[in-house]
Amino acid sequence: MATILDGRAVAKEIRAEVAREVAALGEQGVPVRLDVVLASHDAASATYVAMKRRDCEEVGIVSEVHRFDESVTQERLSDLVDELNADGRVSGFFLQLPLFGHLDPVPLTSAIDPAKDVDGLTPLSAGNLAVGLPALLPCTPHGVVQLLKRSSIEPEGAHAVVVGRSNLVGRPLAQLLLRENATVTVCHSRTRDLAQMTRQADILVVAAGRREMVGAEHVREGAVVVDVGIHRAEEAEGGLTGDVRFREVEPKASYITPVPGGVGPMTRAMLLHNTLQAAKMQRAGDRPR
Amino acid sequence: MATILDGRAVAKEIRAEVAREVAALGEQGVPVRLDVVLASHDAASATYVAMKRRDCEEVGIVSEVHRFDESVTQERLSDLVDELNADGRVSGFFLQLPLFGHLDPVPLTSAIDPAKDVDGLTPLSAGNLAVGLPALLPCTPHGVVQLLKRSSIEPEGAHAVVVGRSNLVGRPLAQLLLRENATVTVCHSRTRDLAQMTRQADILVVAAGRREMVGAEHVREGAVVVDVGIHRAEEAEGGLTGDVRFREVEPKASYITPVPGGVGPMTRAMLLHNTLQAAKMQRAGDRPR
Incomplete structure (x- = not known):
């Protein structure tokens, strides 16, 4: 009989750790915030985003969703990525995939600042991981x-x-x-x-x-x-x-x-962990490049 | 008895292919050029750089060496990397490692444009390779x-x-x-x-x-x-x-x-191959990012 690896219990432990650190940062006036870009009518995506927002709420991470309908252009999303990269209030963000079919996700995700890449999936994050430099991990x-x-x-x-x-x-x-x-x-x-x-x-x-x-x-x-x-x-x-x-x-x-x-x-818990990590790294100035 | 994998013969074959393509590009007015940054008194490095220059010469690739003594600063090299990235005449370049001990190679190599990273060793090149995007290969x-x-x-x-x-x-x-x-x-x-x-x-x-x-x-x-x-x-x-x-x-x-x-x-031949690749990609505009 195998011992069951209880992801729910371990994830709960991680969420409790994240919540403590988020609260401590909050007391120092450093909010932790996760932004999500949702540009699809995909039903599963909407469910995932709602789930991730509930997870954030539980641990005290502020979350914002940027929602778009089919009229959104590649340029608009490209500008949004630049804005979120530059916005000091945003600890981290990700694009919920898939995007509407007329959009190309590759240049958008590639443009995410690795210091805010809480999904850990951009080419630069993958490269930092591959060569052993600091990186947010997938x-x-x-x-x-x-x-x-x-x-x-x-x-x-x-x-x-x-x-x-x-x-x-x-x-x-x-x-x-x-x-x-x-x-x-x-x-x-x-x-x-x-x-x-x-x-x-x-x-x-x-x-x-x-x-x-x-x-x-x-x-x-x-x-x-x-x-x-x-x-x-x-x-x-x-x-x-x-x-x-x-x-x-x-x-x-x-x-x-x-x-x-x-x-x-565990996947869900690590997104929260990464958002906290991103906030801490940006604060300490030891951000991945 | 094993068959010997004759790297010299295969490398020669690759050099001949590169030479043909470099000549064809030259006829179209597109020079192929490899720049090398040498910032050390390491004897082996000097030998490698001389070897690489001879290899370039053999296949018609122009090569330039940027040589520095111990007085060189991190800032000077950082500026040089930016200059080489921006210089349309430079197909590709690399820093011959090790650098003088007072220099930090990581931010310098990380700043190399992946479209010119003929060593294929920067984090972004490693990441592009890892996620299957176009990249110059190590x-x-x-x-x-x-x-x-x-x-x-x-x-x-x-x-x-x-x-x-x-x-x-x-x-x-x-x-x-x-x-x-x-x-x-x-x-x-x-x-x-x-x-x-x-x-x-x-x-x-x-x-x-x-x-x-x-x-x-x-x-x-x-x-x-x-x-x-x-x-x-x-x-x-x-x-x-x-x-x-x-x-x-x-x-x-x-x-x-x-x-x-x-x-x-083979390692030596692939540097020539990469320099040609870099020139071709920059010309076609399908550069890695």
């Missing part, structure tokens, strides 16, 4: 590492196998695990014998975005298994399932994340 | 991939194991091999059982900077072995040796790079 991979470390699972010296190579999770997670002194293997859709690779993992992180693709045959007895996937599944408990066949894998794993309640809450 | 890792591909060794689907995680070689090489659809493992000084990891490699790249650390016990029969190391060794043929014990490993490998004459010439 929320999901950072959440995975925090979940491990706060559960006393030390990546150092472990063989970590990451399934998936997205810019959002797989690639930056590989960088973070390397920084934690793990030996890191990245697998993906072109990997020849996936099970043979994943069975070597001391720590297996699955971020492939393919529903229940990882089963017992992929997992070594005693491995730590982290499931980043999230898929609707009406028949499943909680209405959601992951990239891992939990029932099959859980008996072999030493630790395992559930879906929901594993990585998801 | 010379040694790109040289390794070109040496493999031009020798008909296809990384796609192969298990590539990289020993070493430097910003100069290991990390960017892992990114490049991932982009080539290899399954990639990065090992380093904290890897628990190195031989057990490296013996799995279809393609083993050793960039650990430790003289002759890899022997027969680290290599699977039939593996491709690339040795990025370079160390003085008076007793060795050519006065140099690598990170791999060549005599021991060569009989097991299917392909192997010699030292000297393997990766070294």
